[in-house]
Amino acid sequence: MSTSTTEANGSADTSPLPVIRQYVTTNDQATGKAVLASGRDAVWRNHRNGEAYMTEPFSTSKFPEDLNDSADIRSHEAFVSGGEMSLVREGGTVCRVVDFCPANVPAMHRTRSLDYGVVLEGEVELILDSGEVYTMRRGDVAVQRATMHAWRNASNTEWARMLFMLQDCAPVQISGAELVDDINSVAMPGR
Template sequence: MSSETKTPPAPSASAELKTNLPSTKTLITGHNAEGKAIVHDSRPATWKVFEGGVMGFNQIYTNPFPADLNGDADVRFHDAKMAGGGLGLAVKHGTVCRMVDFAPEYVCMMHRTQSLDFGIVVEGEVDLILDDGSSTRMGRGDIAVQRATMHSWRNPSTTSWARMVFVLQDTKPLFIGGERFGEDYGRGTEGLPRSGNDD
């Protein structure tokens, strides 16, 4: 498998990405009629698969900020957003929590979102590549605080998948030297909706 950036086709739905990593589930808590905490729902990971199965997204949760928990409005928002298929990498006036799996030697496209991102390596190792040419190796438990920079991710392993969990929150527009640095998905991202937060 080549380590060069490839052009991804439109994502396809899949019940499970074919990896050597453990499956996961999402527990959503809530309250019963007496106000006691309960597990409202337990959901298995549902993957959107890219590039024939070498990279995938598990969209864990998304909501406006601040989220409205009354009457399960947040759950309805997330479910409607997912059913509509219009979720980009980030969300306007809100947050996104996403799990991403990378196949061995996979390199994603260089891209930027108008968001403040927390990227946590939970399985394997991942290289953070920036448009200044630098590459920084991250191991399990390492966290990248991504501040609307052009970047790419690379799984350096030749045999094992890597997994990261990302939390993205919308930001105000970023200006450097009078130039606006908005969302840029890079080349080959047909089928991936824009976030719509830098219009």
Template sequence: MSSQPPKTLDNQLPAISRFITDHDKEGKAVFSSRVEEELQWQELADGARFCLGFTTHKTPVDMSNGKDLSDYEQDMINKPGIMIPGGTVMRLVDMRPGSTSPMHRTVSLDYGVVLEGEVELVLDSGEVRLMRRGDTAVQRCTNHAWRNASQSKWARMLYVLQESEPVVVGGKVLDEDYGGIPGVRPSKP
């Protein structure tokens, strides 16, 4: 266990470590040294910061012989879209003070948890909910935006996404639409 004080990033949010468990040759639980514990952040053109915390490529996930770790290592080199067809994505996003994401839709079931700050979940109907630390959104393929409610402090969200079956509303199949989020590529080729 480390006795060093937690690191703070330049946006005054705490650095995050991710601890991945594994098994030794005797089958005992150990911490994996295969992937760095400190997360790697990427800044998008709009100033938001994304971090790909972990990914899987199928359900149920294949962890034998480190297959899931190999898949994640490849995703760190060649970043996937917002979600991975058949798999899962854990992502962290830091939002600049006062910023609002473009209105967007993923064809997935997403869990969004506020880790730091206050974030508004804005729906295309005009409905808004203020989310505080620990509040969780269950995003079900709806068109939405995220807004940092503070004009002076960064906010941080944790998202876990999994692909959904096509969603039909009013006889129309909904498709993903990233609303022009800079640096985001489609989830399906």
């Protein structure tokens, strides 16, 4: 499989959907009032030769997360700037936005995680390894529970966007065998 790790920031190298701006808040140490810690345009990664573009607005490394002294912000920055990105963050969470090109080639995969996937733009097909296919429309939510699945933009002309919240989970057992990650077709490229 050939993947590209080209990063883009709202340029012609990304989807034509609106730019996402990320806002991270914190508490002012002197007043205790809410203030903005950072605000910036999302940094997108070209994934699978333009089949999709991904960005991670935030992630955590444990639960419950430590928000003191911006430990969580530093941890997230290290995660997204580190060498190898993974789909799931062990012991934590990942907030990810994915833009799918029209009629993208679906990539069947499984992660050991509990995921919420929300369609923000367009229509996306949820494809299960059993052969079942469900068309999700704007606002629809999929709850993935460590299952083999794929996502396909149902349109041949328009881009689609989904928001995902991935949470690490305990090992899943089926008939006495532990399910393992199967992400060969969507493996996250190094940065």
